[in-house]
Amino acid sequence: MKNKKGTSRGPNLINAMQKATARDEGEAASGEAGGDRLSKLPDDILLNILERVDTLEALRACILCKRMLKLRTMLSRFDIDVGSLSLYRKARLDATPRLVWYNNAVAGVTENVLSARNVEIPIRELRVKFFLRRDEFLSIGKAVAHAMATQKVDDAEFVLFTETACLSCTHGDLLFHAKKFNSWFGDCAAAFAGLTRLWLRNMRFGELDIPNILSTCKRLESLRLSYCDAGVCSVLQLEHAQLVELHIDLGKFETVHLNCLPNLQRVNYTCWSYQDPLTFGSVPQLSKLSLENIGISSTKNLQLSELFVNVPWIKDLRLDFKSEKIWILPECPKLLAPVLGELQIVDLDNLPEGCDIAWTMFILEAAPSLKEVRITVWDHLCKMVTNKDLRMNSGYCEKENVEWQPSAADFKHKNLVKLTIYGFQPDENFVQYVRRVMEVAVNMKEISLHDREVCERCGGLEPSIQVCPSRYPQTSEEKDILREEITKELRISSPAVIHIRS
Numbered sequence: 001m002k003n004k005k006g007t008s009r010g011p012n013l014i015n016a017m018q019k020a021t022a023r024d025e026g027e028a029a030s031g032e033a034g035g036d037r038l039s040k041l042p043d044d045i046l047l048n049i050l051e052r053v054d055t056l057e058a059l060r061a062c063i064l065c066k067r068m069l070k071l072r073t074m075l076s077r078f079d080i081d082v083g084s085l086s087l088y089r090k091a092r093l094d095a096t097p098r099l100v101w102y103n104n105a106v107a108g109v110t111e112n113v114l115s116a117r118n119v120e121i122p123i124r125e126l127r128v129k130f131f132l133r134r135d136e137f138l139s140i141g142k143a144v145a146h147a148m149a150t151q152k153v154d155d156a157e158f159v160l161f162t163e164t165a166c167l168s169c170t171h172g173d174l175l176f177h178a179k180k181f182n183s184w185f186g187d188c189a190a191a192f193a194g195l196t197r198l199w200l201r202n203m204r205f206g207e208l209d210i211p212n213i214l215s216t217c218k219r220l221e222s223l224r225l226s227y228c229d230a231g232v233c234s235v236l237q238l239e240h241a242q243l244v245e246l247h248i249d250l251g252k253f254e255t256v257h258l259n260c261l262p263n264l265q266r267v268n269y270t271c272w273s274y275q276d277p278l279t280f281g282s283v284p285q286l287s288k289l290s291l292e293n294i295g296i297s298s299t300k301n302l303q304l305s306e307l308f309v310n311v312p313w314i315k316d317l318r319l320d321f322k323s324e325k326i327w328i329l330p331e332c333p334k335l336l337a338p339v340l341g342e343l344q345i346v347d348l349d350n351l352p353e354g355c356d357i358a359w360t361m362f363i364l365e366a367a368p369s370l371k372e373v374r375i376t377v378w379d380h381l382c383k384m385v386t387n388k389d390l391r392m393n394s395g396y397c398e399k400e401n402v403e404w405q406p407s408a409a410d411f412k413h414k415n416l417v418k419l420t421i422y423g424f425q426p427d428e429n430f431v432q433y434v435r436r437v438m439e440v441a442v443n444m445k446e447i448s449l450h451d452r453e454v455c456e457r458c459g460g461l462e463p464s465i466q467v468c469p470s471r472y473p474q475t476s477e478e479k480d481i482l483r484e485e486i487t488k489e490l491r492i493s494s495p496a497v498i499h500i501r502s
Contacts, residue, residue, distance in 0.1 A: 043071065051077040056109065073118045080109050081129040099163060103136030110140050114147040122152040127197075129159040132180055141188030148194035157197035157222075166202055166227045166250065174204035174227075182209060189216055197222040205230045214240045221245065221263075229253050233274065248272075249292075258283050268292075270320075275300040280310040287342075290318040292349075295325025296395035303329050308339035315342050320349035323379045325397040330359050330404040336366030343367040347374040352399050353423065353468065357433050359404035364440065370416050373437075377423035382457040386465050416441040424449040425471055426482050434486050434498075447498045473500060 041049075046068060050058040055078045062072035110128055117123070128144065130137055147153060160181070164173045181203055185192060192198075195217050207230050214220065222245040229251040230236060236253050238246070239260040248256060249270035258264065259281040268290040269277050277291065293299070308314060319328060346363055357375065364370060385391050419437050424430050438444055451472035461467070473479045483495040 043074070047071055047074060047076075051075060054081070055079050055113070059109075059113070073116055074121055075113075075117070076121055076123055077125040078113060078123070079125075079127045080106055080113070081127075099131045099133060100136065103130050103133050103140075106130045107136050107139045107143070111143040114143050114151075117147075117151065119151045122154060123147065123156075125155045125157075126153060127157040127159065129161070131161045131163060132177055132184075133163070137184055138187060141184065141191040145188060145191035145194070148191065153194060155196050156194055157199070158191075158195060159199045160201060162202040164202065169202045169227065171204065174202060177201075178203035178205045178209065185213065185216070192217050193219070195220055199224040199226070200228050201226045203228045207231075207234065210236060211239070214238070214243070218242065223247070225249075225251060227251055255279060257281065258286075261286075266290075277302075278307070280308070283311055284313075286311050287313060288316040289314055290320070292318075292320035292322065293327060294322045295327035295397065297325075297397055298395055299325065299327050301327055301329040303331060305331055305335040305339055312339045313342045314340070316345045316347075317343060318347040318349065321351055323350045323352050323384050326351070326355075326359070326402050330362040330402060331366070333362070333366040333407060336362070337368070340367040342369055344369055344371045345374075346370065346372075349376045350380060351375065351377045351423075353377055353379040355399055356401040356429055358406075358429075358436070359402040360433075361406060361436065361440075362404055364413055364416065364437070365407050365411060368413070368415065370413070372418040372420075373416065374420045375422070376453065377421070378453050380453075380455065380458070381461055381465055381467065382455060411440055413441045414443055417443055417445040418448075419444070419446075420448045420450070422450045423452045426473060426485075427471070431482075431486055435490065438487070438490055438497075444497055448501055449499065450501045474502075 050061060050068075050071060053061075055075075058075065059072055062068045106128065107130075126144070126147075128140060130140055144156065144158075148156070162169075162173075162177045164177075169177075181200070182205075192213070193216060196219050198213075198217060198220060205228065210225075210228075210230060214223070219242060220240065221242055223243060224247040227250040228248075230253075232252040233254040234252070236256045238256065238258055242263055243261050244263050245266045246258075246261075246264060247268040247270075249268075252273050254274045255276045255278065256269070257279050258267070261281075261283050263285055264283045265285050266288040267278070267286065270290075270292040272293060277293075280286070291302075321327065340363070343363075346367070348360055351357060357377065360373075360375065364373070385394065385396060416437070419434070419441070421430065421434070434447060434449075438447070452470055458467070473482050479500040482500060483498050486498060487495045
């Protein structure tokens with residue numbers, strides 16, 4: 001379930017409710033007619049507003065405004081979270097009282113909200129975020145299970161945190177978290193049977209635990225595993241009739257076999273530890289794949305022709321290189337064309353600065369249906385390992401260009417209509433690349449060029465970490481000169497398609 005609100009909208013709504021209530025009381029005391037505009041809105045519009053903010057803020061608003069009091073029983077979307085993200089960042093073993101308070105608050109809100117609802121109104125979305133603590137989450141599981149048994153629940157999600165944060169977890173912590181989860185899972189199987197979304201963190205399961213979770217969660221459509229596995233170098237076998245979305249980040253799986261997932265459409269795999277992140281069995285609906293990893297010297301270069309041998313219908317492909325080594329091997333278009341024939345969007349994220357990007361053309365040459373290419377070139381220094389000794393000991397690579405041989409000079413692409421580059425610099429590397437794309441993409445409609453991404457944290461780096469200043473054009477005159485430079489040798493494309501964004 002996606003969060004529909006921003007963190008500042010709740011207090012603004014509360015202020016509006018308080019003002020509305022004050023106006024109501026003032027007008028009632030003076031005998032004036034009319035009331036405030038907010039109170040005159042129909043119930044369906046007020047409910048729509050309330051369901052776009054924090055659930056707690058919506059409930060407070062209903063209590064503050066007499067006109068809206070009855071609406072609290074009519075809400076159909078719930079996101080029950082009383083500050084877990086900020087607590088999670090601070091959570092340590094000595095923070096137990098704080099976590100107990102949080103879980104108790106979530107449990108109380110969950111029980112009260114679900115028991116006081118108008119059962120004739122279906123629950124369209126229910127999301128509950130809490131910490132993995134047995135005493136409190138048993139009541140949460142029972143409240144959700146009772147709601148599922150007595151009301152219609154379309155979409156239900158559990159998001160679990162652990163007392164120990166990801167990077168601080170030891171092997172013992174991971175086993176302990178999985179043991180607590182399995183105990184709760186056994187006691188609240190009815191709640192899990194009705195879940196459609198589940199996000200687990202920091203657990204090391206037994207070999208059969210994850211398949212058992214999937215077999216119990218028969219309605220599950222989205223599964224996210226963050227720093228979860230079944231042991232170092234374990235193999236995960238996945239089968240599920242309803243799963244639509246799978247997200248795996250970190251963890252120590254040797255590989256993940258997507259054996260039989262007839263409804264799977266989207267997969268995101270971040271930071272696998274070993275050579276082959278995924279193998280595909282029966283996944284006839286899979287169309288969107290995102291792969292993110294830090295390439296080091298021992299990282300195997302993936303070959304898309306092998307990776308996608310059983311999934312020739314990928315339409316949206318995202319590859320994130322984390323500003324490090326390129327771990328995709330450019331291949332001959334004849335090898336790739338059978339598996340990239342349906343590809344329409346490709347997003348190449350965080351390519352290292354200073355390296356030639358011409359190699360990315362191999363995807364264009366092998367994907368005749370491609371419509372849009374997005375490229376981000378960025379050394380995101382505050383997220384990179386910059387210590388030289390640590391980089392060497394961890395196997396990080398020095399920057400180097402990717403070897404690639406272009407195809408025949410007469411190659412033309414008929415479907416590519418949009419190219420977007422973030423981190424563009426007015427040097428030969430980028431200018432020649434844009435010019436080449438314009439030559440081959442005969443129906444190009446828009447080329448959008450952007451400066452580097454801006455990160456506030458990167459501004460606080462140590463002085464010893466040198467950041468190459470951007471030379472991105474700033475004035476209208478500089479932008480016009482760049483357009484002319486790109487198109488001066490081209491006869492088939494107009495400078496009008498090039499948009500140099502501010």
